[in-house]
Amino acid sequence: MRYIFLATILTGLLILGMFGLRGHKFNETPVEIFPDMDRQDRINAQSRSDFFADGVGSRKPVNGTVPIGFSIPEVAANEGDAILDGFSLSGSYFNSGQMGEYFGDGMPVEIKADKAFLIRGKERYGIYCAICHADSGNGNGPVRSFGPNGGQIPIANLHDAKFSDPSNQEYRPDGEIFSIITNGRGLMGPYGGAIPAKDRWAIIAYLRVLQDAKISAAEQKDKEEAKESEKVSTEQT
Numbered sequence: 001m002r003y004i005f006l007a008t009i010l011t012g013l014l015i016l017g018m019f020g021l022r023g024h025k026f027n028e029t030p031v032e033i034f035p036d037m038d039r040q041d042r043i044n045a046q047s048r049s050d051f052f053a054d055g056v057g058s059r060k061p062v063n064g065t066v067p068i069g070f071s072i073p074e075v076a077a078n079e080g081d082a083i084l085d086g087f088s089l090s091g092s093y094f095n096s097g098q099m100g101e102y103f104g105d106g107m108p109v110e111i112k113a114d115k116a117f118l119i120r121g122k123e124r125y126g127i128y129c130a131i132c133h134a135d136s137g138n139g140n141g142p143v144r145s146f147g148p149n150g151g152q153i154p155i156a157n158l159h160d161a162k163f164s165d166p167s168n169q170e171y172r173p174d175g176e177i178f179s180i181i182t183n184g185r186g187l188m189g190p191y192g193g194a195i196p197a198k199d200r201w202a203i204i205a206y207l208r209v210l211q212d213a214k215i216s217a218a219e220q221k222d223k224e225e226a227k228e229s230e231k232v233s234t235e236q237t
Helices: 002-020 115-128 174-183 197-236
Strands: none
Touching: 115 197, 174 197
């Protein structure tokens, strides 16, 4: 019994020695059982570093640095020029989605909407859009379920008439969707700094394929139901 009592006291003193004085100021470096990488060779943002001769920790990119996946343009871009492998400038339809004061519809002349372009659009859509709008575009992506107080976040269904039916008064043409992707709208943030202009158009082209596929499926279903109804009516007569 005596040994158990002594062991309990020693254990308590050990715990007190390890954790009981945490938060107090000491002149000496405390003993750390688990340092958790609190002290390591790194450069904090906006802090000084003796590693560099000028003492500045935050460094500018090396001259000629190009983001991964992009190429150095052969000539300087003019305002409004289309940069097919980069981010957009203002001005042209390719870069803004606008024709004068209005949003345009259809792909820019710089775009070749072939199979490879649509595959690229599907890939980019899966990376940037499906998390909210779902793979099908119906707005039931994973993010929808993370609303406040366990509710749902209202996310646009891209098959609604205002996105897919040009005869709808609220119809969003291709140029307006391009602008929404670029600048954001409502709860959706801007993606202009993350998705190159050409990839934004690829996403729009793929979205139109999704919409057309759903419309075709609905029309086919209506035809089959009408045919079945006609068959039943004939049998009854």
